[in-house]
Structures are given as C-alpha cells and as structure tokens.
Amino acid sequence: MKKIYIAGPDVFEPNSIEIGRKYSNLCEKYGFKGLYPLDNVVDFNQEKRKIAQDIFKANVELIKQADIIIANLNAFRGKEADSGTIWECGYASALGKKVYGYIAKNLNYIDTFNEDETKKLNGIVVDLDSKTIEDFDxxxxxxxxxxxxxxxxxxxxxxxxxLEK
Known part of the structure; x- marks a missing residue:
C-alpha cells in the first residue's frame, strides 16, 4: 500500500487531531496509508529546542517513508503557504517523491493583492515596498x-x- 505524507498548516488548528484522522481515513478510502505529522510521538517534557529537533526528525522520517506528499498550499498567516509545508514539499521533491498540492481559490497570486496593497513602478505591479509581485498565472x-x-x-x-486518474 502506498503511503501519503499529509503536509500543511492543519497541524496548528484547534481540532488538528480530528483533521488528521479525517485525512487518514480518506487515504484509506482511496487505498493509501496516511502519514500525519501529529501521529509522531514526541516528548514535550524537555527543552523547547530539543522538542523542535525531535518534531523535525520525526517529520523528515515520515516524508522518507512516503511515496506521495499531499500538501495544503492555502495561504497561512498572510498571502503565502505555510513555510514549513513549503520546506516539506521541496525536501520531498528532492527525494524524488511525487508532490500534489491543493488550494481552495482559483485566483492568480497577483490577484490576491488589493489595489491599496500595490502600485505600479515602470509599468510593473509591485508591493508598497516596491518589490515585484509575481505574475505567471x-x-x-x-x-x-x-x-x-x-x-x-x-x-x-x-x-x-x-491520484485515481
């Protein structure tokens, strides 16, 4: 049975355990085994940086075990996807894993900015700090x-x- 690493900021939600169960059950329904980061056992009675290292190592191990990664790439705490999820996608891709992502809105990145968040500089749309905003559709x-x-x-x-297709 192929394994899917379930990546995304869902682990920060108040009901993160239920979300993980739901996604793992959906994986089973489609013939896969779901690997959810919160399935890891980590000792939280130690120094914070040691906890962080243990979480990191455990998630890296799950990614290594996975055949496929499915990542929640919706904006998180801003306009971009969760940075940890992005790292996981890049790492998995470097390992040769198939990475699938999902996003709720079919909206080009540049269109996520309101007019009051942008300006034009030499005909190019930039943010208020004059940094170019990607426009690749x-x-x-x-x-x-x-x-x-x-x-x-x-x-x-x-x-x-x-994945069924």
Whole structure:
C-alpha cells in the first residue's frame, strides 16, 4: 500500500487531531496509508529546542517513508503557504517523491493583492515596498507551482481523486 505524507498548516488548528484522522481515513478510502505529522510521538517534557529537533526528525522520517506528499498550499498567516509545508514539499521533491498540492481559490497570486496593497513602478505591479509581485498565472509562487505534480483547486480529497486518474 502506498503511503501519503499529509503536509500543511492543519497541524496548528484547534481540532488538528480530528483533521488528521479525517485525512487518514480518506487515504484509506482511496487505498493509501496516511502519514500525519501529529501521529509522531514526541516528548514535550524537555527543552523547547530539543522538542523542535525531535518534531523535525520525526517529520523528515515520515516524508522518507512516503511515496506521495499531499500538501495544503492555502495561504497561512498572510498571502503565502505555510513555510514549513513549503520546506516539506521541496525536501520531498528532492527525494524524488511525487508532490500534489491543493488550494481552495482559483485566483492568480497577483490577484490576491488589493489595489491599496500595490502600485505600479515602470509599468510593473509591485508591493508598497516596491518589490515585484509575481505574475505567471499561477495561484502560488512559481517554484512551488512548477515543482508539484499537480496543483488541484479544491481540497485534500480532490487530490486523492486526482491520484485515481
């Protein structure tokens, strides 16, 4: 049975354990075994940096065990996807794993900015700090969009359905 590493900021939600169970159950429904970061056993009665290292090592091990990564690439605490999730996608891709991502809105990245958050500089749309805003007709940064096997508009189960094709 192929294994799917379930990546995303869902681990920060108040009901993160239930979300993980739901996603793992969906994996089973589609013939996969789900590997959710919160399935790891970590001793939280130690120094914070040791806890962080243990979480990191455990998640890296899960990614190594996985055949496929499905990543929640929705904006998290801003306009970008969760940085930890992005790292996991890059690491998995470097290991030769298939990475699938999902995003709720079919909105180009540049269109996530309101007019009061941008200006034009020499005909190019930039943010208020005069930094260029990507405009490549992707919903997310080009490095992620071009490295995932498929960027699905929808949710976790939509990615699983894509794997059936």
């Amino acid at each position: 992707y919903q997310i940064n080009l490095m992620i969009a071009c490295s995932v096997e498929k960027l699905v508009i929808g949710g976790f189960e939509d990615c699983l359905k894509e």
